[in-house]
Amino acid sequence: MVKFLQRCYVYLIFVFLYMPIAVLMVYSFNDSRSRGTWGGFTLRWYVELFQDRTIMTSLYYTLLIGVSASLIATIIGTVAALGIHNSRGWKKKLVMNVTYIPVLNPDIVTAISLMILFVFARVRLGFVTLLLAHITFNIPYVILSVLPKLRQLNKHLYEAALDLGATPGQAFWKVIIPEIMPGIVTGMLLAFTLSIDDFVVSFFTTGSGVSTLSITAYSMARRGINPKINALSTIMFVFVLVLLVIVNIRQEREHKKGRGGKNGSKRQDRGYSSEFGDSQFGSEWV
Amino acid sequence: MRKSSAMVPYLIWMALFIVIPLLLVVYYAFTVTTPEGTTWSFENFTRFFEPIYLRVLWRSLALALISTLICLLLGYPVAMIMAGNAFSRKNVIMLLFVVPMWMNFLLRTYAWLAILERNGFLNVLLSSLSLPRLNILYTNAAVILGMVYNFLPFMVLPIYSVLSKIDKGVVEAAGDLGANSVKVFTRVIFPLSLPGVVSGITMVFMPALTTFVISRLLGGGQFTLIGNLIEQQFLVVGDWGFGSAISMVMIILILLSMAIMSFFEDEDKEATLW
Numbered sequence: 001m002v003k004f005l006q007r008c009y010v011y012l013i014f015v016f017l018y019m020p021i022a023v024l025m026v027y028s029f030n031d032s033r034s035r036g037t038w039g040g041f042t043l044r045w046y047v048e049l050f051q052d053r054t055i056m057t058s059l060y061y062t063l064l065i066g067v068s069a070s071l072i073a074t075i076i077g078t079v080a081a082l083g084i085h086n087s088r089g090w091k092k093k094l095v096m097n098v099t100y101i102p103v104l105n106p107d108i109v110t111a112i113s114l115m116i117l118f119v120f121a122r123v124r125l126g127f128v129t130l131l132l133a134h135i136t137f138n139i140p141y142v143i144l145s146v147l148p149k150l151r152q153l154n155k156h157l158y159e160a161a162l163d164l165g166a167t168p169g170q171a172f173w174k175v176i177i178p179e180i181m182p183g184i185v186t187g188m189l190l191a192f193t194l195s196i197d198d199f200v201v202s203f204f205t206t207g208s209g210v211s212t213l214s215i216t217a218y219s220m221a222r223r224g225i226n227p228k229i230n231a232l233s234t235i236m237f238v239f240v241l242v243l244l245v246i247v248n249i250r251q252e253r254e255h256k257k258g259r260g261g262k263n264g265s266k267r268q269d270r271g272y273s274s275e276f277g278d279s280q281f282g283s284e285w286v
Numbered sequence: 287m288r289k290s291s292a293m294v295p296y297l298i299w300m301a302l303f304i305v306i307p308l309l310l311v312v313y314y315a316f317t318v319t320t321p322e323g324t325t326w327s328f329e330n331f332t333r334f335f336e337p338i339y340l341r342v343l344w345r346s347l348a349l350a351l352i353s354t355l356i357c358l359l360l361g362y363p364v365a366m367i368m369a370g371n372a373f374s375r376k377n378v379i380m381l382l383f384v385v386p387m388w389m390n391f392l393l394r395t396y397a398w399l400a401i402l403e404r405n406g407f408l409n410v411l412l413s414s415l416s417l418p419r420l421n422i423l424y425t426n427a428a429v430i431l432g433m434v435y436n437f438l439p440f441m442v443l444p445i446y447s448v449l450s451k452i453d454k455g456v457v458e459a460a461g462d463l464g465a466n467s468v469k470v471f472t473r474v475i476f477p478l479s480l481p482g483v484v485s486g487i488t489m490v491f492m493p494a495l496t497t498f499v500i501s502r503l504l505g506g507g508q509f510t511l512i513g514n515l516i517e518q519q520f521l522v523v524g525d526w527g528f529g530s531a532i533s534m535v536m537i538i539l540i541l542l543s544m545a546i547m548s549f550f551e552d553e554d555k556e557a558t559l560w
Contacts, residue, residue: 006372010379013364013438017386020397020435023407027400037410076296083293095293098300101308106496106540108513109533112520113307116530120310136303139296199392199499204520214392221396221503225403233393240388248381 021237028230045231052228058216061127062196065212069134070191076135077142077191078184084143085150099140110137111204118205125207133205134195141194142187149183182254189247193240315530330531339515343535346512349426349501350494353433354441357490358483360434361441365482366475368442369449380446387439395432395503402428402504424506432500433490440489448482449475484547492540512536 028046032039049055084095102110114136118129157179161171177184199214206215213232220226318327333339364383373379386394401407402423409419422428452475460474461467498513505511510518512532519529 003372006367006370010364010367010372013360014382016435017383017438020394020401021386021389023401024393024397076299080293080296083290083296087290087293091290095297098297098304101300101304106492106536108496108498108516109308109311109537110304112516112529112533113311114303115520116310116314116526117303117307132303136299139299143296193388197388197390199390214390217390217392217396218499218503221392221399225400225406229393229396230400233390233397236393237389240390241385244385244388 021233024230025234025237028227028234030227045227046235049228049231049235054211055213055216055228055232058211058213061130061210062212062214065127065130065134065202066192066195069131069138069195070188072131073135073138073191074142074184074188077139077187078146078180080139081143081146081150085147099143102137103140103144107198107200108204111201114201115204125205127210130202130206130210130212133201134198137198137201138191138194141190142184145187145190146180146183149180153179182250185250186247189243193243196240311530311533313530314526315534318527330527331535333528334531334535339532342510342512342515345510346495347539349429349433349511350491353430353437353494354487354490356430356434357438357441358487361438361486362445362483365442365445365449365479368446369452383439383442391436392499394436395500398428398432398435398504399423402431423504426505428504429501429511432504433494433497436500437490437493440493441486444485444489445479445482448479452478480550484550488544488547491543495539496536 029041029043030038031042031044080095084092084099087095111133114129114133115125118125118132123129153176157175158171161175162168166174197214198212199218202212203215203218206212213236217229217232220229315330316326316328317324318329334343367373368376368379368383399406403409404419404421404423406423409421412419422431456478457470457474460470465473496513498511498517501511501514516529516532516536519525519532523529
């Protein structure tokens with residue numbers, strides 16, 4: 001009986017969490033302008049969505065920024081993680097503290113400080129500034145994904161490779177990189193998702209003509225409900241769901257191989273991750 | 287591989303895009319530019335302590351605190367149930383809990399617009415049950431609802447992770463020693479879960495205090511929180527000095543709340559040391 005009540009409570013919370021998303025999804029197929037009434041099933045809003053030039057341009061920018069920012073952040077972040085792993089003492093402390101600044105700082109502070117920098121340096125706000133900003137807030141998450149993998153790495157693996165006749169370059173590319181690959185990939189996926197999800201930083205660091213999906217959705221939402229946004233939400237939710245399933249399958253496999261890797265958790269887990277140290281960054285999630 | 291110099295490019299990047307921008311914020315906060323030139327001044331800060339702005343600060347703090355409290359009250363039982371044995375497939379349940387968080391934050395907030403508006407889902411539902419209509423969109427209640435909805439998982443997950451690590455033996459021992467279930471909770475389980483509660487509170491309170499999207503979409507245009515104030519200063523008014531000063535006040539508030547929270551956490555660690 002107690003168990004039954006407990007389950008009911010959790011299910012109620014799930015209803016609370018999923019109802020808004022479900023309502024949006026249902027409305028996105030609703031052939032009626034007035035949201036309250038059901039006017040029959042339609043794909044009209046999806047058609048209009050794909051014919052909307054503004055939305056399609058923002059989709060293009062969202063994906064372009066997401067892919068390039070996460071790729072660049074992954075490269076810089078992985079190299080940085082290797083450096084951090086090999087540094088000691090105050091240097092390491094300093095770098096880790098700097099790494100935590102964008103994780104702990106409220107989005108809006110990161111956003112306005114970058115905006116001030118760009119305007120101060122007379123860089124025209126637009127695609128370049130947007131990309132730089134996204135790379136900046138992505139790198140720490142890549143580092144925090146790769147570092148635990150480096151810590152798990154057997155110290156003698158690299159030396160063993162050298163003893164067996166590998167050049168330092170070969171030992172690095174054929175032994176070290178494959179060993180930390182799961183961390184790198186998780187970091188990149190995390191960076192990509194954060195990039196796509198971001199609104200606040202993009203909102204302040206972009207200029208006229210360049211807009212991401214979040215920004216477009218915001219300006220449309222300010223004018224009230226729009227069935228095209230409902231359709232857009234549905235597509236994005238399904239897309240993220242697929243991405244999440246992929247990440248989780250990866251982790252399951254990792255888990256079977258040994259200790260589980262990291263989870264992709266969202267950017268907002270900042271307070272939590274910092275308090276528990278980077279080694280456990282999000283490891284209790286999912 | 288052995289060199290720490292690999293982090294040099296990263297350090298340059300972070301100096302350029304994190305450290306210098308923050309120093310610029312400090313610079314703008316402490317200077318005032320007049321036609322005669324730029325001078326150092328506390329004016330931006332003293333201006334913030336005018337009644338209109340203090341009211342905004344007060345409202346932001348109040349709404350963030352209320353949302354945090356609601357999240358704690360709603361979330362703690364969820365975390366406890368999930369850590370218990372009510373569900374056999376815990377992984378799936380936890381996953382179901384995390385999935386909505388992956389939906390775009392903005393669209394999640396927008397979804398409530400579709401539910402709460404005058405002819406929205408809620409009112410259609412209410413009138414079909416012949417209940418009175420509810421117009422809470424563009425009020426405090428809607429903003430709090432939006433915050434609770436967006437940040438509830440941040441409360442549940444840390445508490446869950448601490449609760450699921452508690453040694454079952456300790457709980458059983460308390461029962462064997464004659465504690466009833468209320469006592470077991472207040473004297474054993476809750477004190478042990480405090481670290482999770484503390485990080486949960488921090489993780490909900492911080493974004494709730496700094497948001498400007500939720501208040502803008504669900505609170506309507508006239509509804510100003512500290513985040514909206516900053517946004518206005520930078521994007522509408524163009525007063526960077528004042529905007530920077532407000533940002534600094536916000537950072538100080540967050541550092542303060544984190545210091546308070548870590549103080550509680552340390553207390554707890556000491557208490558469990560004996």
